Amino acid sequence: MPLLKVDKLTHYFGGLRSVDNFNLELSENELVGLIGPNGAGKSTVFNLVCGLYRPTEGSITFNGNNLIGRYPHQITSLGIGRTFQNIRLWNELSVIDNLRIAHFSQIDYKLLDSLFFTGRLVRDEQKVTQEAMDLLDKFNLVPYVKELPRNLPYGIQRRVEICRALVMNPSLLLLDEPAAGMNQGEIGELINLVRWVKDEFKVTVWIIEHQMRVIMNICERIQVLDFGSIIAEGTPKEIRDNPLVIKAYLGEEVT
Amino acid sequence: MKRFGMPTLIGISFLFCIVPSWLGWFSNYIQFIITLIGINIILTVSLNLINGYMGEFSVGHAAFMGVGAYTSSLLTVYLLTENPFFGKAILPEELSILIFPISLLIGGVAAALFSLLIAIPSFRTRGDYLAIVTLAVNFIFKSAIENIDAIGGPRGFMGMGKVVKAMDNLVSFPWLIFWTFLVVVFSIFIIRNFVNSTMGKSIVAIRDDEIASELMTVNTRWLKIVAFMLSCGLAGVAGGLHAHTVTFINPSSYFILQSTYILVMVYLGGMGSLSGSVISAIVFTILLELLRPLDVWRWVATPLLLIILMLFRPTGIMGSRELLDVFPKLKKYFSSLQERLTNAFIKS
Structure with missing residues (x-):
């Protein structure tokens, strides 16, 4: 059974068809890329999977659960972590609090425990902090624990965001342009990081990226989206040589 | 020692507020001001939860205060006193000491339930919507009460003074200050x-x-x-205390002016700062009293103060910081569990 199955997904923004008949099957521990020119509908696909938009047609199944009609927080609690194109850490909360709050669905205590400071709260906060610190330790982020994210260098913010997305023990990790705004050195680090995350946390990674260096280096399979529909699918090598893809990115050859 | 910072602080303020009132060192007027400060602290702290921490904009907090005020005073007056609204008392006066806190609680619950009615539709959207809805709620509350003649309508409702007196006759103790104090501590x-x-x-x-x-x-x-709901419930309890302190309430007591006062105190103290809220409630209440000789000019002085505040310190007294961030040395005694945990894990 595939981990994520997207079937005939179609979505309209008013009269504009932003996603058209999108199909995908992701199996466990795969690393799949989604590329396409600006405005092709890549982020919309992610938002549809996460439940931010409701698709006009089609079905999305994750781990045997139908995702259509669920709230985003319910969907991500099932084990889908994601990062954002423009980093969306909570800038007014410290790094450790960012990690702790992402534990929201895993908190065992009830509202009354949090109001009256019960033993259960203390135990749970201890557990949550422990888990958050362990995760930060794996990402070498412990020195930044008490910093506000906005004061951190860009590359570190990206790392924190990926780290936060792993808090809900996801089996699927959605990365939305993780290399945006990075220099070549940081991109090299990112490539290693994504590979490491995939092996260390046994997650399936689905990545949107514009940097061909990242995509061609790490993806096992690539889909190309243009005007909301898939125009090509295959291994990096197949994609690189596909005339349709070249046309979508560079325009038609003058004959 | 580290864990006892809070209890020590509570003990000290208990000694300073209640014991002198009990021994009769404070005049009735001072006691009234202390109670008012307490009520304002509860209101400010609770509204700060919505406007400061959550970043929504509720401008009708007085309506929820009013729901609590009317609910609890109707209860105590109905049950405990002979009055022109309901006739003979149902329960003996001796029970007043017990009934009073229960009625406060019921007032809080009523306000919380009332707020649920507003919250369910309001939070479907974001932003200014809640401001408009809460403003409307404040108007609805006022005209609703004005049109219920059985509880006095626009002429107001009274009789809470007898309840307070009954408690005092039974056991001579500053009950109002005592309960206000407890609720303040509880809210904070x-x-x-x-x-x-x-979670929070x-x-x-x-x-x-x-x-x-x-x-x-x-x-x-x-x-x-x-x-x-949490915030509005606390406002309801504060309303109950307020009604029993001023002993006469009418619908305009819980209208836009009162809502504005609470808003001013929240912004004066700083959004998302609990200690700021406490400080500003104290400062603002005392300031209003000190300006009393100015009479009508008070309504000029207070807004002027606000304008000056917004010009020179738009974030309020504390901004979003807590007292602990200003005096880091105190952290030893008052830091939160989460902070202590973080520090412990960093060290290890």
Whole structure:
């Protein structure tokens, strides 16, 4: 059974068809890329999977659960972590609090425990902090624990965001342009990081990226989206040589 | 020693507020002001949860205060005193000491339930919507009470003085200050616990980025409703205390002016700062009293003060900082569990 199955997904923004008949099957521990020119509908696909938009047609199944009609927080609690194109850490909360709050669905205590400071709260906060610190330790982020994210260098913010997305023990990790705004050195680090995350946390990674260096280096399979529909699918090598893809990115050859 | 910072602080303020009132060192007027300060602290701290921590904008807090005020005073007056509204007392006066706190609680619950009615439709959307809805609620509350003649309508409702007197006759003790004090401690206690816990701190995350919060598994809708109910429930309890302190209430006591006062205190203290709220409630209440000789000019002086505040310190007295951030040395005694845990893990 595939981990994520997207079937005939179609979505309209008013009269504009932003996603058209999108199909995908992701199996466990795969690393799949989604590329396409600006405005092709890549982020919309992610938002549809996460439940931010409701698709006009089609079905999305994750781990045997139908995702259509669920709230985003319910969907991500099932084990889908994601990062954002423009980093969306909570800038007014410290790094450790960012990690702790992402534990929201895993908190065992009830509202009354949090109001009256019960033993259960203390135990749970201890557990949550422990888990958050362990995760930060794996990402070498412990020195930044008490910093506000906005004061951190860009590359570190990206790392924190990926780290936060792993808090809900996801089996699927959605990365939305993780290399945006990075220099070549940081991109090299990112490539290693994504590979490491995939092996260390046994997650399936689905990545949107514009940097061909990242995509061609790490993806096992690539889909190309243009005007909301898939125009090509295959291994990096197949994609690189596909005339349709070249046309979508560079325009038609003058004959 | 480290864990006893809070109890020590509570003990000291208990000694300073209640014991002198009990021994009769404070005049009735001073006692009245102390009670008013307490009530304002509860109101400010509770509204800060919505406007400061959650970043929504509620402008009708007095309506929820009014619901609590009317509910609890109707209860005590109906049950305990002979009055022109309901006739003979139902329960003996001796029970007043017991009935009073229960009626406060019921007033709080009523306000919380009332707020649920507003929260469910309001939090479907974001932004200014809640401001308009709460403003409307404030108007609805006023005209609703004005049109119920059985509880005095626009002429107001009274009789709470007898209840307070009955408690005092039974056991000579400053009951009102005592209960106000308890509720103040209780409010600060639960709100502080809430906003420090991972669950409650998520409302700050919602203020920061609601979509990111939702995608990081935070149940934003539920949490916003819970925080709103908590805040309005506390306002209801404060309303009950207020009604029994002033002993006469009418619908205009809980109208826009009162709502504005609470808003001013929140912004004076600083959004998202509990200690700021406490400080500003104290300062603002005392200031209003000191300006009393100015008579009508008071309504000029207070807004002027606000304008000056907004010009020179738009974030309020404390900004979003707490007293602990200003005096880091105190952290030893008052830091939260979460902070202590973080430090412990960093060290290890």
